[in-house]
Amino acid sequence: MASSRPEAVGLLLRATRFAAWKHRDQRRKGQRAEPYINHPLELAHVLWFEGGVRDEATLAAALLHDTLEDTQTTVRELQGEFGEEIASIVLEVSDEPSLDWRVRKKLQVTRAKMASPRARLVKLADKICNLRSMIASPPLRWSLERRRAYFDWAREVVAQLRGINPALEERFDHVYRQRP
Numbered sequence: 612m613a614s615s616r617p618e619a620v621g622l623l624l625r626a627t628r629f630a631a632w633k634h635r636d637q638r639r640k641g642q643r644a645e646p647y648i649n650h651p652l653e654l655a656h657v658l659w660f661e662g663g664v665r666d667e668a669t670l671a672a673a674l675l676h677d678t679l680e681d682t683q684t685t686v687r688e689l690q691g692e693f694g695e696e697i698a699s700i701v702l703e704v705s706d707e708p709s710l711d712w713r714v715r716k717k718l719q720v721t722r723a724k725m726a727s728p729r730a731r732l733v734k735l736a737d738k739i740c741n742l743r744s745m746i747a748s749p750p751l752r753w754s755l756e757r758r759r760a761y762f763d764w765a766r767e768v769v770a771q772l773r774g775i776n777p778a779l780e781e782r783f784d785h786v787y788r789q790r791p
């Protein structure tokens with residue numbers, strides 16, 4: 612099938628390849644220890660198939676969303692490869708790794724409120740995917756209490772993002788109801 616959006620396809624292939632390379636030595640922290648790249652791929656899939664999102668900058672940012680936070684990638688590198696706009700979405704959804712984790716968790720809640728529409732979509736898909744992973748493949752050493760706290764924190768973040776994509780918000784509510 613011929614695509615009417617060859618540039619969009621090219622962008623998404625470049626973003627997929629870039630993320631796969633950057634995350635090449637990483638595994639997810641769940642008991643299945645899946646290849647890390649499964650996670651950003653899942654986000655893009657959720658946005659497209661469950662959220663009906665057709666904006667390629669949002670999809671590319673989803674593929675790249677953990678490269679700043681979890682790999683050696685720099686903002687400048689993302690700007691060079693993907694442009695200012697996509698780099699800024701990735702930056703918006705990235706925690707500052709030098710901060711204490713408790714501070715980072717609080718910041719995610721306050722920053723979510725002010726995030727751009729594209730960043731909010733990526734965040735929402737991230738929370739859906741993370742809770743699904745927490746159910747399907749919980750991290751080995753996480754207590755029940757810690758998993759519950761994680762669900763509650765994700766809900767707090769999502770509360771700040773609402774009004775952006777009802778279908779995805781419904782998906783989030785659905786997975787939240789499976790809180791352990």
Ligand code: ZN
Nearest residue numbers: 650676677737
């Ligand atoms: Zn993520």
